[in-house]
Amino acid sequence: xxxxKIISLVLGIMCFALTVGICIQIRTVENTNSAVxxxxxxxxxxxxxxxxxERYDNKVKDIEKLDQELEAKREQVTANNSELxxxxxxxxxxxxxxxxxxxxxPGVIITLxxxxxxxxxxxxxxxxxxxxxxxxxxxxxxxxxxxxxxxINDQRIIPTTAIVCGGNIIxxxxxxxxxxxVIKAIGLPETLANLARPEGYLSILKEYQIGVELKKSNNIxxxxxxxxxxxxxxxxxxxx
Amino acid sequence: MKKxxxxxxxxxxxxxxxxxxxxxxxxxxxxxxxxxxxxETMREEELRTELANWKDKYQEANNQxxxxxxxxxxxxxxxASNAExxxxxxxxxxxxxxxxxxxxxxxxxxxxxxxxxxxxxVGKITSDNLLSIxxxxxxxxxxxxxINEERIINMSDIVTVxxxxxxxxxxxxxxxxxxxxxxxxTYLESSLLGNGGYIDQLKKIxxxxxxxxxxxxxxxKIPKYNKEITTKYMK
Numbered sequence: 001x002x003x004x005k006i007i008s009l010v011l012g013i014m015c016f017a018l019t020v021g022i023c024i025q026i027r028t029v030e031n032t033n034s035a036v037x038x039x040x041x042x043x044x045x046x047x048x049x050x051x052x053x054e055r056y057d058n059k060v061k062d063i064e065k066l067d068q069e070l071e072a073k074r075e076q077v078t079a080n081n082s083e084l085x086x087x088x089x090x091x092x093x094x095x096x097x098x099x100x101x102x103x104x105x106p107g108v109i110i111t112l113x114x115x116x117x118x119x120x121x122x123x124x125x126x127x128x129x130x131x132x133x134x135x136x137x138x139x140x141x142x143x144x145x146x147x148x149x150x151x152i153n154d155q156r157i158i159p160t161t162a163i164v165c166g167g168n169i170i171x172x173x174x175x176x177x178x179x180x181x182v183i184k185a186i187g188l189p190e191t192l193a194n195l196a197r198p199e200g201y202l203s204i205l206k207e208y209q210i211g212v213e214l215k216k217s218n219n220i221x222x223x224x225x226x227x228x229x230x231x232x233x234x235x236x237x238x239x240x
Numbered sequence: 241m242k243k244x245x246x247x248x249x250x251x252x253x254x255x256x257x258x259x260x261x262x263x264x265x266x267x268x269x270x271x272x273x274x275x276x277x278x279x280e281t282m283r284e285e286e287l288r289t290e291l292a293n294w295k296d297k298y299q300e301a302n303n304q305x306x307x308x309x310x311x312x313x314x315x316x317x318x319x320a321s322n323a324e325x326x327x328x329x330x331x332x333x334x335x336x337x338x339x340x341x342x343x344x345x346x347x348x349x350x351x352x353x354x355x356x357x358x359x360x361x362v363g364k365i366t367s368d369n370l371l372s373i374x375x376x377x378x379x380x381x382x383x384x385x386x387i388n389e390e391r392i393i394n395m396s397d398i399v400t401v402x403x404x405x406x407x408x409x410x411x412x413x414x415x416x417x418x419x420x421x422x423x424x425x426t427y428l429e430s431s432l433l434g435n436g437g438y439i440d441q442l443k444k445i446x447x448x449x450x451x452x453x454x455x456x457x458x459x460x461k462i463p464k465y466n467k468e469i470t471t472k473y474m475k
Contacts, residue, residue: 028267052297087330094337158394234347
């Protein structure tokens with residue numbers, strides 16, 4: 001008799017728990033219904049973004065393949081013609097300078113990171129973070145020191161690259177990148193390292209407790225620009 | 241009989257437990273999902289811009305793909321003829337040189353003229369001002385830029401030497417500074433002159449700045465970089 005009582009008691013408790021569980025769930029579902037429909041468009045959007053990103057990446061890969069084919073064709077065409085061979089070499093060198101091929105060489109790696117100081121310890125906490133203008137100035141000094149190729153967090157600096165602020169990140173070549181900024185530059189390491197001189201821009205950044213690190217290296221690889229360069233407005237003035 | 245009853249009870253309890261656990265898992269899942277959406281509902285606007293951005297980039301890549309495909313086809317078609325394929329190569333070299341800055345170019349665009357102010361409070365135009373203008377022009381899609389006829393190439397620097405002398409490409413330049421840019425004229429002008437644009441900001445602090453648009457008969461002409469572009473270190 002007691003056995004049966006215990007069993008029904010247990011069953012009763014379980015049923016109760018189950019009911020409570022179901023009730024909670026129904027309430028959650030009701031609450032979130034509005035959010036779910038909204039997030040539906042969001043997820044759609046996110047899916048779309050990913051889809052286009054993927055399609056873009058695939059296209060860029062296709063273009064790379066085409067480039068190789070084109071180069072092979074060009075070499076074939078120019079093989080027996082010294083004048084054309086010269087033109088082909090100039091195209092190759094030009095593409096290198098324009099940032100369309102991977103390059104290696106000696107140079108420096110500069111790392112800029114936001115200050116670790118307490119934001120409350122200074123008057124203006126925005127002084128503690130690396131800004132677009134800081135990066136722009138460092139790039140300008142590198143060019144002044146004779147850098148031949150530069151990248152920031154693997155985004156190659158090409159002739160049309162702008163460096164702009166996008167909230168607490170920086171926008172380069174349409175890609176969003178955040179601190180720490182790793183700037184690679186190819187050139188004579190000794191000259192490039194001169195950026196760390198007193199009164200140089202890097203020293204000023206250090207005064208603001210921005211993390212600055214400069215390393216010389218004999219073997220730096222800088223990736224090519226991953227997008228496409230497409231000029232529509234500028235045309236060569238034909239000599240008459 | 242007694243044994244059979246126990247078995248039934250055990251099975252019933254087992255099923256009940258199983259159902260309960262299932263329900264709980266379902267609930268956990270829903271709760272965790274709703275958590276994500278609550279963060280991300282705030283970003284719909286951002287997602288839309290992001291999508292537009294990638295659509296543009298894809299379109300551009302697609303255009304270039306078509307273009308290159310056509311070029312390859314031309315090479316294949318004209319394989320037999322030496323003269324024609326040589327023309328193709330020259331054309332390609334020209335395109336590379338336009339980006340590089342090794343040819344004189346023309347096209348639609350704008351001319352910006354800046355003068356040093358006599359007013360001490362407004363001050364002179366600095367190399368940083370020029371650097372920011374060039375950066376803003378690039379952002380607005382400028383394809384070729386020059387300051388006082390010095391072509392801005394990928395390796396160009398704009399610096400102040402001895403606190404007063406401004407140098408571009410190691411050449412000294414003086415006020416008035418005439419910056420020429422080729423690109424989509426409307427876009428170049430509006431992004432610099434529009435509210436919050438860099439030229440707009442300079443004007444507001446009292447600088448003497450003017451922008452002039454090119455016309456059909458009077459295109460912007462930008463000279464080539466007048467030195468050899470040499471590299472010693474990169475391979």
